[in-house]
Amino acid sequence: MFSLLSACLAVVCLFSLLFGAGEIGPLDSLLILLGKLDGTTAQYAEEAVFVVQELRLPRTLIGLVVGMALGVAGALLQAVARNPLAEPGLLGVSAGSAFAVAVALMLGASAATLRVSVAQLGALAGCLCVLAAARMRGVGNDPVRLVLAGAVLSGLLGALTSMILLVDQRTADEIRFWIVGSLAGRRIEDLHAILPSMALGGVVTVLIARPLAALALGERVAVGLGHHPQLVRLLVIGVVAILVGATTAVAGPIAFIGLVVPFAARALAGPDIRRTLWLCLPLGPLVVISADIVSRLVVQPSELPLGVLTALIGAPVLILVVRSQRLPTL
Structure with missing residues (x-):
């Protein structure tokens, strides 16, 4: 399956290298990759x-890395929270990053060095x-309540980020499309x-x-x-x-990648977190880069933000997981 x-x-x-929203078509792009683009003007x-x-090569390489990272992060977060709905975008982790960046830029930090x-x-x-929310009574054992708690956190951080963008025009101009x-x-x-x-995240993973696989069997079994379950949780965080x-x-x-990719990986590999993480490596960038290609083509000659498209992909998966009579065992 991995192959x-x-x-x-x-x-x-x-x-991803062949298709884009501009005038450079797939045939010319292929000839460029083969070094055989002839019969055209020098310009x-x-x-x-x-x-x-x-343009296309850097975003493809970044899509590879981003997809792997978000897929693995989602699988780890779901495993440590023991909840298939635990996803960085849903639970406020991504919103925390965005808010921190907005605050740093508002305070005059250099985006290139501190972001x-x-x-x-x-x-x-x-x-x-x-x-902290997962350990609250009645929340950690209820996937829907955990997602609602994460939605509250994401909404709060999103509102604060929006306030910063309204107050500081320079910050708004710099991260309007990025956000x-x-x-x-x-x-x-x-x-x-x-x-x-x-590299550091990969080594620790x-x-x-x-x-983490032993912890899935219970704390007593892991001990x-x-x-050391507590140390494992801290490392996962x-x-x-x-x-x-x-x-x-x-x-x-970018929302929902950390939900869709581990969900698909578990469906293919079973509940073993090690196999899930292994399959997240190709599945993550496969979803991200595919969505990025579609985002370039659906509103030509403009582009649709990738985050909008991943939300459209992830929302049905979220509904599917929530409506399942029995959530996947983690």
């Missing part, structure tokens, strides 16, 4: 090369609020800024995958196997904050 998903991802990545050839190499770290701190605060989630206009330098965070904060910094708050 099949990886092959599908490779095809989608190729389509058109230069423009075509710029579109493929400087990633500030967004990660905001995501960490959101994660702590999620776990709805998009890969458009991203540069390869943005990818370089988040790669250390992605590998280390905690086995203890009997030599693991840190990893989710790192991954969600970094992706929010580079692409804005």
